[in-house]
Amino acid sequence: MDVVSDAIAAVRIGRPSSDRVALDGSWSTRIAAYDGAGFHVLLKGGCWLLADGGEPVSLSAGDAVLLPHGTGHVLADSPLDEAAVARAAPFERLLDARTPDTGRTAPGAVEMLCGKYRLDRSRVHPLMAELPEVVHLPHRIGGHAELRSAIDLLGRELDARRPGSCIAVPSLLDLLLVYMIRSWMSEGSTGTWPAVLGDPVAATALRALHSDPAAPWTNDRLAAEAGVSRPTLARRFTALVGRPPMAYLTWWRLTFAATLLRDTTDSLAAIARQVGYGTPYAFSHAFSREFGTTPGRYRTESTLPQAE
Structure with missing residues (x-):
């Protein structure tokens, strides 16, 4: 994606x-x-x-x-x-x-x-x-x-x-x-995101994170993917995206997990693996911290019938 x-x-x-x-x-x-x-x-x-x-x-x-x-x-x-x-x-x-x-x-x-x-x-x-x-x-x-x-x-x-x-x-x-x-x-457009996706360093890093969010990304590995030094990646990515690369990755992993909870019947363990968490416990802890609710409760509430 x-x-x-x-x-x-x-x-x-x-x-x-x-x-x-x-x-x-x-x-x-x-x-x-x-x-x-x-x-x-x-x-x-x-x-x-x-x-x-x-x-x-x-x-x-x-x-x-x-x-x-x-x-x-x-x-x-x-x-x-x-x-x-x-x-x-x-x-x-x-x-x-x-x-x-x-x-x-x-x-x-x-x-x-x-x-x-x-x-x-x-x-x-x-x-x-x-x-x-x-x-x-x-x-x-x-x-x-x-x-x-x-x-x-x-x-x-x-x-x-x-x-x-x-x-x-x-x-x-x-x-x-x-x-x-x-x-x-x-x-x-003068918006931030057209500029982000037009920047070769930030765009390459984002494509990598979105293509494989479960990979064991580090700043060094992502910098190598983008073809720049770690300080250059951190500076350009943070300035354009508004948060450091690893903070964005954590946010995106949990956002992607929320979509999987809503749109699939995959188990918590399977979803944890898809978004880069080693255990369902680690995933549940991170998800609850981000969304203020457990993955199970989020799934139940997000799949309830909704009026048009």
Whole structure:
């Protein structure tokens, strides 16, 4: 696994959901704050988005927008003022207007794909945490080719009920999330993590730790992997990532363990081995110190049914 994939996998739970809606005339709708990440893809026409506490954003056909922290927001046909925000109807009313036979609203001047990802906020990777409230990815000819392809494929899958679409659509939505984050990182963002993954020393060390977290890593071994001296690794890694290499490794091992507890039925002994602990006791002690609960209790609580 690479850092971006691990950062997403650590927090994503359940399956993503999406709805295709179409609108005409004057309209505004509110999407309430959500314990996850929301997104919109403009398939036709244009509209405006106003995130709570943010500035209005103009969206055009082909644009994608990600709200990685589930911020509440309003969508409208025209620039948003207080009146438009005040009259915004709940988004659920748009969904209620869909026709029963197709599950879609009637064609309109504006058509968009709206959806959300469920996320577990208890152990967010710093890469995900530093994403801005709104990630706007405007459509540009020749730009973000993978994102454009995913959007085109999604549009086609949603236009027709094809065999296998129940698997294809969630898989494409997963790809969409990866491509939106990748596109944000390639936009010349001033965030910390694009700089981290662009640094050859820090990026090499992180790839090594994420590729094999159970390995008996030491600062010397990791420095050799990165091709630099131990002091150089410690200085550059700590300055960019915000914690020393071995402290990051400990945090990532336990974060990865939490994902395994949630998503697998592996025994504690097996999980301990996968994340680099010699005994279940040593693993349980470290996990309890980090999460404030035992691995067994964490597994029970994290696998309880959760409402959408």
